[in-house]
Amino acid sequence: MNRALALGIDSLMHDTRRLGKSRSLSDLTTSYLIGIACIKPSDLSQRSKMWTNRSLTEYIRENALEEYDLV
Incomplete structure (x- = not known):
């Protein structure tokens, strides 16, 4: 709730950069x-x-390689 008040309602509609490991x-x-x-x-x-x-x-695990045509 504090975030919405501080940044405005529009900020809740968009993801912001987060701490931690980036997408892999x-x-x-x-x-x-x-x-x-x-x-x-x-x-x-x-x-x-x-x-x-x-x-x-x-x-x-059993099918991904075949379905990706990697074998």
């Missing part, structure tokens, strides 16, 4: 991860109906 994933990688997460696991021959963190991670 490329836009392509981020798009790939979001794309996979938005697909039902059953559409990718997985047994579950919804992704868990573990199942999504395992799927990506």
Whole structure:
């Protein structure tokens, strides 16, 4: 609340520079991860109906290189 009062309401609509480690994933990688997460696991021959963190991670580890055409 103090930030909104100090910087104005418009400042809340835009991210500002933050402390800490900068982003390490490329836009392509981020798009790939979001794309996979938005697909039902059953559409990718997985047994579950919804992704868990573990199942999504395992799927990506097993398939990312092939889907990126890096092999």
